[in-house]
Amino acid sequence: MCSAPIGGRSRRWGLAEAQRFQFEAAYVALTSNLALAVVQEASLRAQIAASHEIIDINTRSLALFRRQLELGAVARLDVAAQEAALAQVQQTLPPLQKQLEQTRNLLAALSGRFPSDEPEETFELGALRLPQDLPVGLPSTLVERRPDVRAAEAQLHGASAQIGVALSSRLPQFTITGTAGGLSTGFTQMFANGNPLWTVAGNLAQTLFDGGTLLYRQRAAEAGFEQAAAQYRSTVITAFQNVADNLYALQADADAFRAAVAAEQATKISLDLTLSAQQLGAVSYLAVLSAQQAYRQALLARVQAQASRLADTLALFQALGGGWWNRPGGEQAIRPASRREQ
DSSP states (O other), X not given: OOHHHHHHHHHHHHHHHHHHHHHHHHHHHHHHHHHHHHHHHHHHHHHHHHHHXXXXXXXXXXXXXHHHHHTTSSOHHHHHHHHHHHHHHHHTHHHHHHHHHHHHHHHHHHTTOOGGGOOSOOOOGGGOOOOSSOOSOOOHHHHHTOHHHHHHHHHHHHHHHHHHHHHHHTSOOOOOOSOOSOOOSSGGGTTOTTXXXXXXXXXXXXXHHTHHHHHHHHHHHHXXXXXXXXXXXXXHHHHHHHHHHHHHHHHHXXXXXXXXXXXXXXXXXXXXXXXXXXHTTOSOHHHHHHHHHHHHHHHHHHHHHHHXXXXXXXXXXXXTTTTGGGSTTGGGGOSOHHHHOO
């Protein structure tokens, strides 16, 4: 019979496909981690630049306070408060520098290099661009191309083939040759070793005696199929959840980024007006410190909101499969396994 060889080939094909898509999933994860490290570096550079800007503002304000102290226009307490504010901002720089160096080492490692061979490229937040139009809904066919979904589908296909192998094993296995029967002149020679009739009877008896073992093998194969089916369903549900989560995240990120930009612009105007009034001695040091702190927080919030949009866009790209089918030869595996291999 030919069922067993076909079932065996289908099972091996399913396992090979599952391993292939597991490799694709690892490749997509590596690519996504590399891109996230790029966004992280750009975000850290923007935060460092923002800290330097605040330091420059505080330094100029401190210099003005010191001149006013010499003229008797402000108290020593005002100068001390500005000095403390400047020191606090300067204190934030070393941790950011440390994270930047660690991110550069991560980029080198993800690129297959040693830390001493870090990439020559540097990444700035302003140089990274999002697509012009981010989708609010996506076809389910893209989710079907996720490597983990395809791997689970291939495993389900292999588990189904395993049932066919178990079923065929329970059937009598015999070979029909050119000898139609045996020839004997005595009753005692009819069942001698090598007689074709005896060989067929022996094979049939062997199948009957092994029936209990083969039955449990079939049940094990059926249980394995149910497990693979449950795993496939869970993988598909998780895939759609990932996509939905990232779509909602992108919508929230867009709103948060617009609010952060508006807050940065408003606090910058307030800071400029406060510093102008400080030169005239029309505001207290508390107003200056408050305006500086508000602008610093708004500036960092805008940087973080911008980086979050980029990171969530990458997460959506990964949730949709990472575009592995665009690699050479990948387009041949776009169709579901059940449609390509019967």
